[in-house]
Amino acid sequence: xxxxxxxxxxxxxxxxxxxxxxxxxxxxxxxxxxxxxxxxxxxxxxxxxxxxxxxxxxxxxxxxxxxxxxxxxxxxxxxxxxxxxxxxxxxxxxxxxxxxxxxxxxxxxxxxxxxxxxxxxxxxxxxxxxxxxxxxxxxxxxxxxxxxxxxxxxxxxxxxxxxxxxxxxxxxxxxxxxxxxxxxxxxxxxxxxxxxxxxxxxxxxxxxxxxxxxxxxxxxxxxxxxxxxxxxxxxxxxxxxxxxxxxxxxxxxxxxxxxxxxxxxxxxxxxxxxxxxxxxxxxxxxxxxxxxxxxxxxxxxxxxxx
Numbered sequence: 001x002x003x004x005x006x007x008x009x010x011x012x013x014x015x016x017x018x019x020x021x022x023x024x025x026x027x028x029x030x031x032x033x034x035x036x037x038x039x040x041x042x043x044x045x046x047x048x049x050x051x052x053x054x055x056x057x058x059x060x061x062x063x064x065x066x067x068x069x070x071x072x073x074x075x076x077x078x079x080x081x082x083x084x085x086x087x088x089x090x091x092x093x094x095x096x097x098x099x100x101x102x103x104x105x106x107x108x109x110x111x112x113x114x115x116x117x118x119x120x121x122x123x124x125x126x127x128x129x130x131x132x133x134x135x136x137x138x139x140x141x142x143x144x145x146x147x148x149x150x151x152x153x154x155x156x157x158x159x160x161x162x163x164x165x166x167x168x169x170x171x172x173x174x175x176x177x178x179x180x181x182x183x184x185x186x187x188x189x190x191x192x193x194x195x196x197x198x199x200x201x202x203x204x205x206x207x208x209x210x211x212x213x214x215x216x217x218x219x220x221x222x223x224x225x226x227x228x229x230x231x232x233x234x235x236x237x238x239x240x241x242x243x244x245x246x247x248x249x250x251x252x253x254x255x256x257x258x259x260x261x262x263x264x265x266x267x268x269x270x271x272x273x274x275x276x277x278x279x280x281x282x283x284x285x286x287x288x289x290x291x292x293x294x295x296x297x298x299x300x301x302x303x304x305x306x
Contacts, residue, residue, distance in 0.1 A: 027064030
């Protein structure tokens with residue numbers, strides 16, 4: 001009898017352990033869904049509309065309280081423009097660097113992958129040094145309200161460079177507004193228009209000041225393209241400053257109709273910070289006048305251009 005009792009106790013302990021592990025997995029899965037949703041700047045309502053999954057079901061998923069089917073996760077990953085691997089926490093999706101490396105390699109054949117592996121091995125062993133080169137194509141990145149449009153236009157005028165606001169180029173390609181692209185066709189279609197606009201801008205302008213959409217960094221392919229062909233400057237600002245400037249612009253996307261707008265904005269900023277920090281340069285625009293910020297930016301860019 002004692003042996004049977006011990007056996008039962010051992011089985012119960014194992015079941016409890018597996019349940020705890022399952023709970024931790026679901027909680028981690030929910031946290032990733034929230035983070036990815038924030039990175040894309042999507043409210044839970046917008047994600048619900050994009051997937052056909054109820055807001056209540058999504059809330060349960062995000063708080064680790066619902067055991068979502070693989071089909072639901074597939075819908076969610078599609079709407080968030082990420083892979084199932086990223087959603088479930090695969091190592092090769094765990095950081096911006098991993099994601100950007102994946103995007104560079106995913107369409108390569110075996111020979112190209114072999115060449116890339118040898119190059120990575122050589123670089124990690126310290127046999128290669130990467131030299132940063134100044135580029136006359138300056139791209140401003142950061143969350144909406146950082147000053148990309150205002151400062152970019154001022155800088156372009158003084159340098160006599162073209163000023164390209166990538167959002168406007170996207171709208172030209174699509175023939176409708178950014179909001180309409182996302183509402184009618186979804187985030188994946190928007191990213192394709194974004195890529196097309198960026199590729200054409202790079203092709204046409206050897207010298208330019210480019211104002212980028214705040215969410216461009218959320219797409220590893222597009223962000224790799226930007227980093228490869230432009231000198232990037234991250235215009236930073238505190239959440240309160242972002243919100244104040246957005247309100248002054250009368251633009252509340254993607255917080256429209258959301259009573260927790262500030263919390264959403266903080267979540268978006270937090271989830272994108274690691275990506276924004278990949279820029280070659282950064283300039284904090286908080287607690288400064290427009291004139292002060294522009295003066296600092298001008299000095300920075302003059303140093304870049306030599």
